[in-house]
Amino acid sequence: MNDDQLLRYSRHILLPEIDVEGQQGIIDSTVLIVGAGGLGSPAAMYLASAGVGTLILADGDTVDLTNLQRQILHREDQAGMLKAESGRQTLAGINPATQVEVIAQRLEGELLEEAVSRASVVLDCCDNFATRHAVNRACLRYRKPLVSGAAVRFDGQVSVYDLRYVENPCYHCLFPEGEDLAEMRCAVTGIFAPLTGVVGSLQACEALKILASCGEPLVGRLLLIDALSMNMRTVRYGRDPGCAVCGEAAAQR
Numbered sequence: 001m002n003d004d005q006l007l008r009y010s011r012h013i014l015l016p017e018i019d020v021e022g023q024q025g026i027i028d029s030t031v032l033i034v035g036a037g038g039l040g041s042p043a044a045m046y047l048a049s050a051g052v053g054t055l056i057l058a059d060g061d062t063v064d065l066t067n068l069q070r071q072i073l074h075r076e077d078q079a080g081m082l083k084a085e086s087g088r089q090t091l092a093g094i095n096p097a098t099q100v101e102v103i104a105q106r107l108e109g110e111l112l113e114e115a116v117s118r119a120s121v122v123l124d125c126c127d128n129f130a131t132r133h134a135v136n137r138a139c140l141r142y143r144k145p146l147v148s149g150a151a152v153r154f155d156g157q158v159s160v161y162d163l164r165y166v167e168n169p170c171y172h173c174l175f176p177e178g179e180d181l182a183e184m185r186c187a188v189t190g191i192f193a194p195l196t197g198v199v200g201s202l203q204a205c206e207a208l209k210i211l212a213s214c215g216e217p218l219v220g221r222l223l224l225i226d227a228l229s230m231n232m233r234t235v236r237y238g239r240d241p242g243c244a245v246c247g248e249a250a251a252q253r
C-alpha cells in the first residue's frame with residue numbers, strides 16, 4: 001500500500017480486526033455484484049469507497065424515473081442509461097482506484113460462469129428467483145462465498161452462503177426451487193426506499209468481513225428485518241442433506 005492508500009483507508013486500518021492486512025485483502029479483491037438496483041447501489045458504493053480493487057457490476061436494465069426513489073447509484077440525468085454504465089460513472093467519482101467492469105446484460109450462461117469464477121465474493125442483489133438460483137449454482141461450482149439480500153415492501157432479509165466450505169448450506173437449502181413463493185416485484189408491491197439501503201449496506205458489511213477475514217459471517221443464519229416495527233431477528237438453518245444442488249445425491253452426479 002502506498003502513502004495515499006494508507007491515508008485514504010486509515011479509518012479501516014485503525015480497526016485492529018482489519019489492520020493493514022485486512023485492508024490489503026480488500027484492495028486485492030474482485031467482487032461481483034449481481035444487480036445495480038436498490039440493494040446493489042449502496043453495496044457497490046460502500047465496496048468502492050472501501051477500496052475493493054475490482055468490481056464487476058452486472059445489470060441489463062436501464063435507469064428509469066421510478067428507480068430513483070431508492071437506487072442511489074443513479075441520478076436523474078442518467079435516466080435511460082444502462083444501469084451498469086451509470087453505476088460505473090458514479091463509482092468512478094467515489095473512488096477512481098476501483099476498476100469497475102460492466103456487464104450490461106442479464107447475467108447467465110458463460111457470462112455468469114466467467115464472472116463468478118473470477119470473484120473473491122459474490123453479492124446477490126437481484127430481483128428474481130431464476131437468477132438467484134443460477135448464481136447459487138455457479139457459486140457452489142466455483143466454491144465462492146455468496147452474500148444474498150432481498151427487500152420488498154417493509155421486509156428485508158440477508159444471509160451468507162459461504163460455499164468455500166462443503167459443510168455450509170447453500171441458497172437452495174433454505175429456498176428450494178419449485179417452492180418459490182410468488183415473486184414479489186417492487187414494481188407491483190412497492191418498496192420502502194431506505195430499507196434497500198439497510199439491506200445493501202449489510203451485504204457490503206458481510207462482503208468486507210469476508211475479504212478482510214474478520215468477524216463472524218452470517219452463515220447458517222437468516223437475518224429478518226421488519227422496517228415497520230423495526231424488529232430484527234435471526235433464524236438459524238442448516239444444510240439440507242437432500243438439497244438438489246449441494247446435497248450428497250447432487251454431489252455424486
Ligand SMILES: [Zn+2]
Binds near residue numbers: 172243
Ligand atoms: Zn443446498
